[in-house]
């Protein structure tokens with residue numbers, strides 16, 4: 001896009017709190033929203049469940065237990081239109097550089113487009129070319145995945161990667177564990193704490209291990225430290241950098257990265273690449289998903305892509321008022337900026353989805369945890385809530401106490417499967433009953449003269465219902481969350497696709513690491529200097545008495 005057009009595109013946007021709809025929402029909140037009672041709304045409207053439920057591909061959503069009515073949704077939709085949500089969505093589709101701080105397009109949806117058409121009939125040449133590149137890489141990666149699955153010599157696949165290069169694949173592989181290949185194990189290593197890799201290496205043999213070094217940049221410190229430790233271990237146990245040796249590094253180490261040169265410098269000759277228009281936390285659909293394809297096979301990986309593509313079509317084509325990512329994203333704005341709710345609990349009633357909250361923490365909080373708008377100007381309103389959770393029913397016996405009776409209102413997202421997995425299927429109805437009961441208890445509450453037994457009720461929740469957990473429904477669910485994050489980020493006027501907030505800590509860590517060895521505390525703040533001295537003293541000592 002020419003520079004001038006870009007500027008127009010950026011400057012035409014109206015910040016959400018400067019729109020008439022925002023003012024109207026404030027008035028609506030004061031008039032009825034603040035004291036809205038979901039129980040009363042159900043009593044007044046027998047059709048409420050139907051009106052506030054939404055079909056989307058592979059996901060059905062019941063939004064009826066939320067503190068919204070038709071007027072709220074209408075005003076939120078006005079807000080979306082006045083903030084230019086549809087134009088933003090179109091800009092993403094057209095490959096415009098909506099990641100403005102890095103001047104990058106955001107095209108992860110292209111990774112799951114079937115052929116043809118590549119990028120759509122009206123695709124710009126750059127998108128059509130990107131689509132061709134995607135399919136070439138996908139085919140190479142999938143045939144490699146299937147060849148690994150057929151290789152009886154390989155028993156262990158170790159994927160080393162952190163953040164977006166670890167959370168998505170490990171969550172998806174966990175979710176699809178019923179479909180793992182017998183006789184092969186897929187492990188994930190992220191932490192620079194040597195305990196993670198060290199304890200794994202003790203159980204492995206180099207000749208039967210394949211290492212996947214997953215890093216978009218191939219520079220991330222933790223991943224590089226672990227990759228080098230794995231390489232040292234491999235070479236110390238009979239491996240060789242000679243490609244003609246019996247145990248060549250080039251056959252047992254593969255890279256998943258945009259930085260082919262750095263991977264080559266490491267000694268890797270096979271790299272499955274991707275592109276700068278794929279953000280790390282949106283990358284499980286790319287070569288970063290190779291561990292998924294190895295774990296469940298190429299066919300199932302394509303089902304994952306197909307599920308996500310179905311959700312993409314819904315997001316890009318459904319009218320805003322019947323568009324599930326839009327409705328959820330708008331609800332997030334309503335709760336965060338008008339009700340002031342500061343967190344949202346993810347409660348998947350599915351053991352397979354036990355890593356979903358960890359994955360969503362990065363997706364949502366790294367995308368939308370920003371304090372400035374797309375021009376870098378400070379925002380006067382709150383953005384991303386804290387996203388957290390644990391699978392049900394475990395959470396019920398841990399923190400649900402607070403959700404039922406605590407002083408904070410925490411909207412809960414129940415994820416429920418109509419059909420359970422293959423193991424102990426007779427327990428599934430108990431699991432589902434618990435999810436429904438929690439949502440019911442949160443909404444209905446219970447009056448009691450005894451304060452300890454009183455439940456105030458009117459506590460909001462959403463139910464996302466999947467037929468069953470498989471690659472297709474998982475793909476759709478994850479794409480739903482991706483688009484929802486786009487919707488709320490777009491309305492907040494922030495760049496959801498950069499992550500400058502992680503840089504400072506990285507720089508300070510590289511400054512401190514040599515100081516831990518040298519003891520040089522010069523120029524450090526008092527707390528860091530004190531801890532550095534204590535860490536180097538070799539023993540826990542009481543604090544010095546104050547003068």
Ligand SMILES: O=P(O)(O)OC[C@H]1O[C@H](O)[C@H](O)[C@@H](O)[C@@H]1O
Pocket residue numbers: 162163164165214215216217218219220223280281366499502
């Ligand atoms: O894939 P990599 O380049 O190794 O990056 C891994 C992760 O680290 C960074 O610090 C970012 O916070 C993440 O967005 C990214 O996913």
